[in-house]
Amino acid sequence: MADYLVRALAKEAGVRGLACITTDLANEVVTRQQATPPAAALISETITGTALLGALLKIQHRIAVKFEGNGPAERVLMESDAYGRLRGYVANPHITKMAEEMIYNTGVTLGSVGILTVVKDLKLKELAESIVPIGGSPIDAELTLYLSQSEQIPSLVSIGYHIDEDGKVEVAGGLLLQAVPPYDQEIMKQMANKLEELPPMTELLRSGKTPEEIIDLVFEGVEYIELEKRDLVFQCDCSRERTEQAILSLGREEIENLIETVGQAEVDCQYCQERYVFSKEDLEDLLVELV
Ligand SMILES: [Zn+2]
Structure with missing residues (x-):
């Protein structure tokens, strides 16, 4: 299954949902950088988060998501345009010290103290940049905090991935739920509870759930429409x-x-x-x- 993202809207409930599969994208970066499993985990999580944020952009806009910390990975930077084209890298793809638990803890590979910088090119005179502190949490939790606090839109990001024994990304993908105006906090709490009841994102993905099926599970009992399905691809504009x-x-x-x-x-x-x-x-x- 090639990578793609679906966008859905539950208009009455006031929530939009984006879900994506990013396995190929993550593997593309892992292969290009010959990344070790802990770096592959960080790549998987960050490129998925960036694909989700990129899908919120208006046409011609671009976004860069950069996590920097005091951990061994040092820095991970991913970029997306508004058309599902992504690229990026991790500063230290060859992290070798890898206790088993580290593979699945990007908070450790990235470090206990750091910053998240989100830069948006909105085709204005200047780039829009926000910088927020991060502290040892997984990428999805940090992005949830960023969207809810910096952008002040009640949001929820959930990312899953699995790295197999050969260091290949077996599966990667994620979900972003976001309140739409008038930003009813209550519905987001309900959606968060709903998500809690479901198996973890990694399990959903490993069991073969498609982005459409994930949206369907999360929006169960809520009326929604699927607005768009778009491909996600790795593309660098260097030449x-x-x-x-x-x-x-x-x-x-x-x-x-x-x-x-x-x-x-x-x-x-x-x-x-x-x-x-x-x-x-x-x-x-x-x-x-x-x-
Ligand atoms: Zn390039």
């Missing part, structure tokens, strides 16, 4: 042309210096690990452009 521009921005002196000392330039995209190699001749050609 050789963009990398050339980055090299050109170093300036003539710096490029000449590169040619003399290293003889070439290797530029790795931190988002997708793609490597762009520029030979001495390539660099010399670039210098001609600088005139």
Whole structure:
């Protein structure tokens, strides 16, 4: 099953629900970074949360979700546009110290103290940035807090994933419930209770429940309509042309210096690990452009 997200609205109850499956996305990042299981867990959880937040964006907007902490993973950054295209990485994908319980505790891999930075490109003059403290909780709990407190919209995020023995993501996915105006707190409490009664998200996903079925379980007894189903894919917008521009921005002196000392330039995209190699001749050609 390829990754996708469904969006549903229970208009009368005043709740929107988003559910997604993100197994392929998580594996794509894990493979590109050759991430160890604890890093794979962090990748799974963060890319799922970012897919859910990305689905709240209006067209052409973008979001970046960055968790930084004092744990061994150091930092994880994921980005999404409004069309379900995501990319991202974990700063330290090779965390080796991995007690079994650590694999399933991103609060530990990320650390007991840290910050969550959410940056939105809303096509305005300046980026909208919010920074909130985080403290050792799983990503879904931190995102719930962020949405409820910083964005002041009663919300609930639940993310599940399972990493198999080979370090592959067996399954990843999640759910976001959010009150719609007039933001009735009571209905969110009811939804939270409902979620409590259900098996944990990881179990739902491992038993093969689709996003539609998860929405159906959560909205049981509530009238709702499915508004949209969209694909989720890994996509990085780096390119050789963009990398050339980055090299050109170093300036003539710096490029000449590169040619003399290293003889070439290797530029790795931190988002997708793609490597762009520029030979001495390539660099010399670039210098001609600088005139
Ligand atoms: Zn890239």
